[in-house]
Amino acid sequence: MNLDEFKAVQRQVWAESDYPPVGRLLEPGARQLVDAVGVTDGQRMLDVATGSGSVAALAGQAGAPVVDIDIIDAWFDEARARASMTGVDLDLRLGDAEDLPVDDESFDVVLSSFGAIFAPRHDAVASELVRVCRPGGVIALTAWPPAVRTTPWSPRF
Ligand SMILES: C[S@@+](CC[C@H](N)C(=O)[O-])C[C@H]1O[C@@H](n2cnc3c(N)ncnc32)[C@H](O)[C@@H]1O
Incomplete structure (x- = not known):
């Protein structure tokens, strides 16, 4: 399997899962992340692999304008709805953590909660962050x- 095929399978697996209930289970992790960083009013924040938007909603409540990127858009409506309950507007974009569709040096804070870790080339993700x-x-x-570990193997690309 080559890299493109692997990513196509990843997109399909994520899109076919019922992620939002799992996202709520993982929300304490997102909360710890946002609290640990001390996201504050006016900081430009990027949430990589946003899923159903836990980090985005929490950081948005802290007053940070948030751009949210995910490799699929299956839960963008859920993320938007969660954020809007607290008056937060999200800027949701399709994109890959290995090739982020945003400009150089354009964020004060870059977060990812149980998200960017799923991209297969960790060196590419680190360079992009x-x-x-x-x-x-x-x-x-x-x-x-x-x-x-949840899988018995790790692909190498
Ligand atoms: C476990 S969910 C975490 C979602 C969210 N950060 C949260 O805390 O609930 C993993 C997310 O990573 C996304 N994802 C996986 N590989 C990605 C990639 N290469 N680039 C961007 N997003 C990716 C999936 O679509 C999924 O939404």
């Missing part, structure tokens, strides 16, 4: 520890 964050900005992720 650094590229889009301004010098002196903050990049923070949540991830499961390596011992909590």
Whole structure:
């Protein structure tokens, strides 16, 4: 399987899952992430692999204008609805964590909660997170520890 085929399978698996209930289970992680970073009013924030928008809604409540990117748009409506309940407008965009559709150094804070870790080329993701964050900005992720593997193999691309 090549990289494009692998990503096509990933998109299909995510799109066919019933993610929003799982997203609510993972929301404490998103909350810890937003609290740990101390997102504040007016910071430009990027949420990579936003899913149903937990990080986006929480950071938006803190007053940060948020751009949200995901490789599929299946839960954009859910993310929009959650955010709108607290008066937050989201800028939702389709895109890949390995090739983010945003300008260099355009964010003060770049977050991803259990999201960017799913992209297969971690070096490409790391380069992209650094590229889009301004010098002196903050990049923070949540991830499961390596011992909590859910697949018996890791692809190498
Ligand atoms: C476990 S969900 C986490 C969603 C959200 N961050 C949260 O805390 O609920 C993983 C998300 O990563 C997205 N994703 C997977 N691979 C991606 C990639 N290469 N680029 C962008 N998003 C990706 C999936 O579509 C899914 O929405």
